[in-house]
Amino acid sequence: MSTKASNLTNATIANYAERVGQVYEVYDEDGRADLDALLKKLGGTVEYESDGESLHVDKVGRFTVFIPRFTSQRRDRFTIAHELGHYFLHYVVAKEAASKAFARGGRNRAETEANVFASALLMPANEFRRAFHEFGGDAWALAERFEVSPAAAEVRAQVLGL
């Protein structure tokens, strides 16, 4: 599939990711995303593979996320959210704007975009800010709350200027 960057700004991508979580109603009261529910609503399935992670899209509403075996559940969540970023940013949006020229941004930008999407989907801004203050910025507690790695929580805090 295409990995051409959408060239949307990070802020736009983050808003888009959170809107996806909200529209499909997969956040609990703390802002934790239920990815299984989201995949089900989107028509996506997860399959384990011995190497690498990838996304196979049959069409909008039918796709498979391949993730490596033997990784942690939190790692899997980020990987799935990352591939959902590719799905929305580089397949759904790209399809809607098929005639649009994608002049800038190569594969690296597309990967960054998918990470920005994943980060915002898994750690919605308002709930993350609230939790950050609740936990005094403790990355481990934040990681526990949002079921991500402490490193991912630290990146999110930085991006939000906390």
Ligand SMILES: [Zn+2]
């Ligand atoms: Zn990727």
